[in-house]
Amino acid sequence: MKKTDLYELSFEMKNQLNRRIFSIISFCVLLCSVVTLILQFLIFPVKQRSVSMEPTFSAGSCIMVNHLKKKNVRGEIVLVSSRHDRDFSIFTKVVDKVCAFFTGQQYFPLTNLHRSGSSPVFRRIVGVPGDTIYMKDYVLYIKPEGQQYFLTEFEFIKKPYTVGISPAQALWDSQLGAVGSFEEIKLGQNEYFLLSDNRTSAADSRLWGPVDGSKIIGKAVFKYFPLKEFKFF
Numbered sequence: 568m569k570k571t572d573l574y575e576l577s578f579e580m581k582n583q584l585n586r587r588i589f590s591i592i593s594f595c596v597l598l599c600s601v602v603t604l605i606l607q608f609l610i611f612p613v614k615q616r617s618v619s620m621e622p623t624f625s626a627g628s629c630i631m632v633n634h635l636k637k638k639n640v641r642g643e644i645v646l647v648s649s650r651h652d653r654d655f656s657i658f659t660k661v662v663d664k665v666c667a668f669f670t671g672q673q674y675f676p677l678t679n680l681h682r683s684g685s686s687p688v689f690r691r692i693v694g695v696p697g698d699t700i701y702m703k704d705y706v707l708y709i710k711p712e713g714q715q716y717f718l719t720e721f722e723f724i725k726k727p728y729t730v731g732i733s734p735a736q737a738l739w740d741s742q743l744g745a746v747g748s749f750e751e752i753k754l755g756q757n758e759y760f761l762l763s764d765n766r767t768s769a770a771d772s773r774l775w776g777p778v779d780g781s782k783i784i785g786k787a788v789f790k791y792f793p794l795k796e797f798k799f800f
Contacts, residue, residue, distance in 0.1 A: 694760025
């Protein structure tokens, strides 16, 4: 084989290698872009870090959240932003979501959203705008706008759910912490009353007050981890 033939063969092999490398890099960039767009605008995973939603799901469960759900419906589990949230830039949020996605929701390098008390939390929508509500023995009673009578929260929902109510301890003051009873209040425009399913061991609208709809980030769609407990909400 002539030297010119060897040079031509070597040049062609280099071109093939360069094209292969370029294809791999392009695929990786495209994959990262697609994942980023999905996590930012469609659906994203969140790891539950407390017992606040037991018995529906426990600490360590991973939940997929729909970011596009706009209408807030009574009975749905939603992700609500923390009262301590800062207004981070879109770039910062995207980088953190991608890092969290590839690390099993363990690391949020830029916003540090995994700190206790600063991360979004799951709660259930029980009261909606216009409702008059009161609580007795950890069960919410609701009179929707335009109606005459109160009914329990469980009589208004389409999908049944269970709440956790621990037995009262000796000398327990039901007016401290997660209170079990309160007087009537009326929800204003775009105000939602959010409750934890673990009624005796979590903070929610009983402590925060009604939550503005703008604080609701998205709807819990399904639990995908642990795998044996996979379920849609």
